[in-house]
Amino acid sequence: MNVSTREALLDLYDAPDPERPGRTIPGYDRDHAERTTRIVMKMAQTMGLAPSWHEDLEATALLHDLGRAGMDPELFGAIFGPAQEKGLPVRIAELRARYPNVTETQAPGFYLDLIRPLLAEKGLEVNDRLIDHVAMRMDFKGRLRRILTERAAALHSVGISVKPWMEQVMLCYYYPGGMEGADDDVRLMGMLLVACENFEAYNNRRRGSDYYGRKGDQLRAVFTTLDGFEKRGLVSREVLAGLLDLTASGELDGVVNEARGLTPDEPLPEDDRAFLRESARA
Numbered sequence: 001m002n003v004s005t006r007e008a009l010l011d012l013y014d015a016p017d018p019e020r021p022g023r024t025i026p027g028y029d030r031d032h033a034e035r036t037t038r039i040v041m042k043m044a045q046t047m048g049l050a051p052s053w054h055e056d057l058e059a060t061a062l063l064h065d066l067g068r069a070g071m072d073p074e075l076f077g078a079i080f081g082p083a084q085e086k087g088l089p090v091r092i093a094e095l096r097a098r099y100p101n102v103t104e105t106q107a108p109g110f111y112l113d114l115i116r117p118l119l120a121e122k123g124l125e126v127n128d129r130l131i132d133h134v135a136m137r138m139d140f141k142g143r144l145r146r147i148l149t150e151r152a153a154a155l156h157s158v159g160i161s162v163k164p165w166m167e168q169v170m171l172c173y174y175y176p177g178g179m180e181g182a183d184d185d186v187r188l189m190g191m192l193l194v195a196c197e198n199f200e201a202y203n204n205r206r207r208g209s210d211y212y213g214r215k216g217d218q219l220r221a222v223f224t225t226l227d228g229f230e231k232r233g234l235v236s237r238e239v240l241a242g243l244l245d246l247t248a249s250g251e252l253d254g255v256v257n258e259a260r261g262l263t264p265d266e267p268l269p270e271d272d273r274a275f276l277r278e279s280a281r282a
Contacts, residue, residue, distance in 0.1 A: 001058045008158045009062040010034055012151050015070035019129070028073050029065040032200055032207065035255050037061035039196040039243075042251060046242045049188060057189055060166040064193055066151070067144030068136045073210040075124075075133050081211060082118050092138050092174050104175075108138040140174045169193055176234055191235045195226060195243050202226075203259040217260055219247065219268075220275040248276045 013027020040061040044054060080090045089095040092107055102110045112126065112134055124130060135143050148155070148162055155162065165186045168178050172190035179190050201207055202222040208214030223244060229235045246252055254264035256272075267273075 001055055005158045005160070006034075006058075006062065008154070009059060009160065012063070012066060012147075012154060013069050018070075025070050025072070027069060028071050029068050031258075032197075032204060033062055033065050035259055036064065036193075036197045036200045038255055039199060039246075039252060040192050042246060043192050043196055043239075043242060044189075046246055047188060047192065047239065049185065049192075053185060053189065056163065056166060057169075057192075059160050059162075060169050060189070061193060061196075063148075063162070063166075064170045064197060066147050066170075067140045069147055071133065071136060072129075075130065076136065077211045078122055078124060079115070079119070079130065079133055080137065082122060083115050086118065088114065088118075090137065092140060093176065095138065104139075104141070108135050111138045141171055144170060165189075173197065173234065176232075188239075191239045194229060195235045195239050198222075198226060198229065199243060199247075200255070200259050203256050205260045218275070219256075219272045223275075223279075244279055248280055 010027070010030050010033065013030040013033065015025045015027070017023040017025050037058060041054065041058055044057055049057070084090045089098055089111075092104070095107055095111055096102055096104070099110065108131070112131065116126070119126060119130070132143075145167075148167075165182065168182060168186060169190045170193070171178055173194045176190075179187055182190070199222060202225055203217050203219075205217055208217065223240070226235065226240055226243070230237055230240055247256075253268055256268065257264050257266050268276075
């Protein structure tokens with residue numbers, strides 16, 4: 001994909017401010033999407049994905065978090081950070097696992113009722129803006145589809161058409177059941193995106209601090225989290241092994257450092273290097 005097309009897709013993360021006409025809300029997830037895409041494309045080569053898929057996979061990875069365009073990180077963190085501290089689910093899959101009788105359609109309203117006491121404690125008004133931020137997690141599918149529809153003309157202008165399988169891959173993390181019946185290559189691309197976007201996210205110092213008050217980022221903790229994804233069937237052992245090997249090769253050092261707010265050429269901390277040495281011997 002050429003640079004201008006890539007930048008045009010990343011520009012879609014910017015959104016008009018509904019409360020202040022004429023103002024644009026910069027895309028909070030733009031840099032995350034760009035770094036995730038770099039990792040995904042390296043992994044696609046590592047895992048032997050046929051080149052015929054690569055261009056559409058790159059567009060898919062670049063657009064995967066577009067359902068959160070317009071996000072205010074302070075409000076988002078105020079909603080979901082305290083919920084996580086209280087042991088409440090903070091993602092649609094977690095919510096439905098704990099409350100299996102709640103349908104996807106019911107999830108946003110059910111979740112809002114669930115967290116109302118926390119919102120009241122924080123002095124947060126339940127208005128359209130807050131409800132929209134709840135939808136970024138609890139109706140990600142609907143919000144992503146709406147924004148893709150709104151941006152259809154912009155996508156068409158740069159020659160991008162979102163195919164059904166691309167949407168399946170974008171939604172794989174939140175709605176893994178949507179992969180049922182998908183062919184092997186599409187399932188692989190879904191697992192690549194899940195592994196790589198979370199690898200970036202759990203190394204991403206800004207997101208960890210803004211959302212959940214997380215301090216520090218270590219590769220050992222990142223891969224422990226990803227191991228949990230394997231247990232849930234979100235990724236395969238082969239994909240995780242490929243990502244660990246790629247990380248150990250040093251090819252992702254620059255991406256990891258960028259995610260942590262450091263310069264790309266800094267050496268990884270000794271704790272990370274020790275973890276990678278241990279993993280290589282295992």
